[in-house]
Amino acid sequence: MQIEEIFEADKRLNKKKRTTPLLNSPFLDEIADRKIFIKAECLQHTGSFKFRGAYSAISSIPVERRKKGVIAYSSGNHAQGVAFAAKIHKIPATIIMPEDAPRIKIQNTKDLGAEVILYDRLSESREKIGQKISNERLLSLIPPYDHNDVIAGQGTVGLEIASQAKQIGIGHADVLVCCGGGGLTSGIAVALSNLMPNFVTRPVEPEGFDDVVRSLKIGERQINKKISGGLCDAIITPTPGELTFPLMKKYCGEGIVVTDEQVMKAIALAFTRLRIVVEPGGAVALAAALFHTNKCDNESVIAIVSGGNIDPGIFKKALDPA
């Protein structure tokens, strides 16, 4: 993966993606005792960064092949990103989703025009189901992270961060990224290691699902004991990606692990101080910026808020102590 691939993805995404704002608040700076900036990808189309990778990958498929349609497996945000990117391309999308995915994500994916096929996370392999249907229908499979065009699309977040950081005069920073399979983290790390040599990209994961953080520490891909049941559904993956892990190993600093309680506090503070809606999996990096700055090297910290598709019940619970 070279930065040129990210530049190419950025051209394809031109006028299709939103350039999301970099937000801040004196109240959050006070909690963190640093200058923290929040890259609000919850404001991206379909409510998460996943639209970037999905559009990048679909726009790379040769036209005749693309017309037959695409297929994806996802717990929800990649699903919506692929469904919407397919809709823009006017091609059919089939999405394989776990039965226990948040209802709002399943419903949104259907409402964006995709055909949704549900599976059981514990007893079935989404990869096998996806491969079978894609072979039968000649669909192009858009994997959630282990695909160069997907990683390059997510890497466009890094291009925007570099440009926005330069505008406000930040030359040194820790960049904290919500990490599932590592598509967003590795894409950003490739972009920033080229453009901002004094930035350190760090993956952030929830307690109990810290495969990437442990893998980086040990130097080899580790596997999570559990693969479902966590609060942060959007970023629960069994193990780092085959393509993404070597990139993270090469370009990332040490990772950070946060608790569910810290995630819920971060959601409430994003509501009060930033007026954005953040889902649990999208809040882990903000939680790290607020409550783990001792693990950061720089005075400035940039945290990616990666998604905002949250069930109202969980959101209300996050606001409860307020």
Added chain:
Amino acid sequence: MQIEEIFEADKRLNKKKRTTPLLNSPFLDEIADRKIFIKAECLQHTGSFKFRGAYSAISSIPVERRKKGVIAYSSGNHAQGVAFAAKIHKIPATIIMPEDAPRIKIQNTKDLGAEVILYDRLSESREKIGQKISNERLLSLIPPYDHNDVIAGQGTVGLEIASQAKQIGIGHADVLVCCGGGGLTSGIAVALSNLMPNFVTRPVEPEGFDDVVRSLKIGERQINKKISGGLCDAIITPTPGELTFPLMKKYCGEGIVVTDEQVMKAIALAFTRLRIVVEPGGAVALAAALFHTNKCDNESVIAIVSGGNIDPGIFKKALDPA
């Protein structure tokens, strides 16, 4: 008020204000049966457009006079805008707020370093209190809307809308603005009548507090029967401003009135579809865009979401049916 004053305010606000994004969602378009775009001023510093006018006015005061400090009266958003703009200028701020203002707004204003003086909306005149203290302490009074530098600051929202609309190719549009005293509405109307001749700016108000809409219809300033107690606290004013009304009369189209129920629905839809936090007074224009498009002339509608400082209890209530 000439557009040149808005251009001057824009220069003073350069690198101080946030350029807020123009958001959209296919789901909202479907409800409205139009293309609707949301100018998310809830993402402005301090959570509302008020920062623009406050900073514009404070930065216009001659330096020696400015050092003595500023004073403002406000139900909350102007208070926070003035407090933060004063903090940036490193000068003291005194804010006169109604006792029944949302607690979060009073607390935020204090936390931004301002001295807060509470008054009773029904028995006291905030204007008199403000005038007295500002005379005693030689403070510069920053009124919430009836001040050219304040109107010019709010008008910078109009400059951004013109630029963003051109980028996405919108040449004709209804622009719906949450309207209290008319500072934001008149500023935007002046900007757009100059820059976008095919845009119609329309004030939007909540039922029972529709002084501007009625005044425009009759051609003379009307007074609301009630001046407190509404859901949309941020935009409850007794009557249109002396400076703002002639501008709105000259440059605005007919206004729109929405119900509290429509406002609560708009807050819930902004949560689900845009992932932004909107307060009741900041949601009236979105409610009009969603539920009153029959009153709009154009296929494209741009709605300003003017603020996002909402008590968690009201926000949870808005999510209840979801």
